[in-house]
Amino acid sequence: MSHEGLIRAGAFLGMLMLMSLWEIIAPRRRPIRGRGRRWIGNLGLVVLSTVIARALLPGIVVATAIIAHERGWGVLSLVSWPLWLEGSIAFVALDLAIYLQHVMTHALPLLWRLHRVHHGDPMIDASTGVRFHPFEILMSLLVKSAVVAALGAPVVAVVVFEIVLNAMAVFNHANVACPPWIDRWLRLLVVTPEMHRVHHSHHRDEQASNFCFNLPWWDRLFTTYRAQPRDGHLGMAIGLPDVAAERGMRWWWMVLSPFVRSEPMRR
Numbered sequence: 001m002s003h004e005g006l007i008r009a010g011a012f013l014g015m016l017m018l019m020s021l022w023e024i025i026a027p028r029r030r031p032i033r034g035r036g037r038r039w040i041g042n043l044g045l046v047v048l049s050t051v052i053a054r055a056l057l058p059g060i061v062v063a064t065a066i067i068a069h070e071r072g073w074g075v076l077s078l079v080s081w082p083l084w085l086e087g088s089i090a091f092v093a094l095d096l097a098i099y100l101q102h103v104m105t106h107a108l109p110l111l112w113r114l115h116r117v118h119h120g121d122p123m124i125d126a127s128t129g130v131r132f133h134p135f136e137i138l139m140s141l142l143v144k145s146a147v148v149a150a151l152g153a154p155v156v157a158v159v160v161f162e163i164v165l166n167a168m169a170v171f172n173h174a175n176v177a178c179p180p181w182i183d184r185w186l187r188l189l190v191v192t193p194e195m196h197r198v199h200h201s202h203h204r205d206e207q208a209s210n211f212c213f214n215l216p217w218w219d220r221l222f223t224t225y226r227a228q229p230r231d232g233h234l235g236m237a238i239g240l241p242d243v244a245a246e247r248g249m250r251w252w253w254m255v256l257s258p259f260v261r262s263e264p265m266r267r
Contacts (some may be wrong), residue, residue, distance in 0.1 A: 015167040019126040019174040026177040042127035049134040064145040065158040074152020090153035094161045097147045099218040103210040113258040122245035124200045129173035162171045172196040173185040202237040
């Protein structure tokens, strides 16, 4: 499990550096003032989330996969299919679980309190992909662990999913320009920055779309897919209308957001 943590950290940092370089060379939208301050706050939040998760639930998702394998838990323990097939099923099932969890964080007021810090970012770039409240991270770990136990997911599939999820969260939030023809084809296979940016719009109906992180198919299947923002990618407003940009960049607000005055859910 220690190697799993190092691999995940390496993939995350590698993707973060790659996307940061791309954002400097070819940004899709003009960065707002205070970019350095935003990054300090966003990265500070992920450090806090990582420390809390490692302290309270160290390696719980992979550990659950190991225990499930040793004790014969889960549906996949009842069959003897090839590892590649069981691993593919586990990856897709975990991705669906993350999609449904994301939908619920917008639908339920209590979960929205945890998730709104992610949408409170007044700009969207690679650092937004790691801007999640520690309590939401803990909830996500428990959800994934439950799915892993129910499936009896192969350990290698769980490790691969965790690595891909971290890297894709950075990728699909990046403020990078991509030729439209490439984006049209690429979003058939993965969630692209152009696709996910719509989800961070001020408009409530656009926030209730494009919930996927890795595979883009769930939005199409469950009719939550929206191809483009109505105001265009350069004209659209990012963030929450009831959270001022200055407030959304404050680290203390990110940490205390679930406990401060309730704000309307974005529907």
